[in-house]
Amino acid sequence: MIKRTLYFGNPAYLSKQQKQLKVTEPKTNNELGSIPIEDIGVMLLDNYQITITHGLIVALTHNNTAIISCDERHLPQGLMLPMDGHTLQTERLRFQIEMSEPLRKNLWQQTVKAKVENQASLLQIVEKENKRLKALVPQIQSGDPDNIEGRAASVYWKVLFEETNFTRQRYGVAPNAHLNYCYAVLRAIVARALVGSGLSPTIGIFHRNKYNSYCLADDIMEPFRPYCDELVYNMWQEGEIDSEEITIEQKRKLLSIATVDVQYDKQKSPLMVGLSRTTNSLYECLAGERRKIVYPQFLIN
Structure with missing residues (x-):
């Protein structure tokens, strides 16, 4: 299965709900959608007003998802990967x-x-x-x-x-x-x-x-x-x-x-x-x- 690449360029609250990535609009608290965590291969965060919960980070890294953070120029600056990606x-x-x-x-x-x-x-x-x-x-x-x-x-x-x-x-x-x-x-x-x-x-x-x-x-x-x-x-x-x-x-x-x-x-x-x-x-x-x-x-x- 092809893993999905997600881009977030607007303010958002990202959290884990069961086995889903839940996206919420921070001002109105309206849910904008959800995505199965197992489907995500790369996630790019490109807004300083994005909040992501620790529970979601753990779930994403457990799924071997690459989390990319962007700087003030909107260019990829940081990368988070799991420390343990293989049984051997x-x-x-x-x-x-x-x-x-x-x-x-x-x-x-x-x-x-x-x-x-x-x-x-x-x-x-x-x-x-x-x-x-x-x-x-x-x-x-x-x-x-x-x-x-x-x-x-x-x-x-x-x-x-x-x-x-x-x-x-x-x-x-x-x-x-x-x-x-x-x-x-x-x-x-x-x-x-x-x-x-x-x-x-x-x-x-x-x-x-x-x-x-x-x-x-x-x-x-x-x-x-x-x-x-x-x-x-x-x-x-x-x-x-x-x-x-x-x-x-x-x-x-x-x-x-x-x-x-x-x-x-x-x-x-x-x-x-x-x-x-x-x-x-x-x-x-x-x-x-x-x-x-x-x-x-x-x-x-």
């Missing part, structure tokens, strides 16, 4: 902690290759030249010592938005903010899937910043980023993005990243569902049960 979590964490350096480098090589291949596929889908990206794929070595990932990104962004002077930056002109927003939601979905597979989002393969609590999530989300890029690119091409401000309607579209179709071999599945296949395959690599992480391939008609 201690054993699985041991495999993760004891990961050898050769395995770490090999897994990063696989990840960079999957990312660049998906970037090249997206360029093909939008009828842009992708030969330079394809030529870089065979050059990706264990651990990516030559930073092919960075070199590919430089080519990719110039070609994807070749009609403009767009530069991919954390804080820059549109559609940078929209990309950041979509990536933040994707990061939360990836972290949720990792926890569900008994892994810690903190202990990374390549990312190792001591100030980053989601290093592994940042690693595993890399091949999934082009799905965000496609979503934002289509909005840009349709003229829906004309400033750095992210509207409510745009947020709705960006939150749909959880349900976009991804393809594994010849099977399609929603991204949130497919991610569990990726994170479970990562655990199997750490446990020595398989050699490759299962990443999706971009759909090309």
Whole structure:
């Protein structure tokens, strides 16, 4: 079953009633609706006048729901996940902690290759030249010592938005903010899937910043980023993005990243569902049960 992604942008009182998330209008105390907690995968809170009860938080985290809080700029700022997401979590964490350096480098090589291949596929889908990206794929070595990932990104962004002077930056002109927003939601979905597979989002393969609590999530989300890029690119091409401000309607579209179709071999599945296949395959690599992480391939008609 596809888990739902919920967005709350108005004042609300959120509580638990039996096994339901109950939404109440705070001024009138009128009930606005209820949703089965078991159906919720991601919940985004984007208003400082939202109140959420502790009982609901416990029920949501028990359900492995990712709770995202937004800052004063209405951008995702905080993420809450369950501490215990799998019955064999201690054993699985041991495999993760004891990961050898050769395995770490090999897994990063696989990840960079999957990312660049998906970037090249997206360029093909939008009828842009992708030969330079394809030529870089065979050059990706264990651990990516030559930073092919960075070199590919430089080519990719110039070609994807070749009609403009767009530069991919954390804080820059549109559609940078929209990309950041979509990536933040994707990061939360990836972290949720990792926890569900008994892994810690903190202990990374390549990312190792001591100030980053989601290093592994940042690693595993890399091949999934082009799905965000496609979503934002289509909005840009349709003229829906004309400033750095992210509207409510745009947020709705960006939150749909959880349900976009991804393809594994010849099977399609929603991204949130497919991610569990990726994170479970990562655990199997750490446990020595398989050699490759299962990443999706971009759909090309």
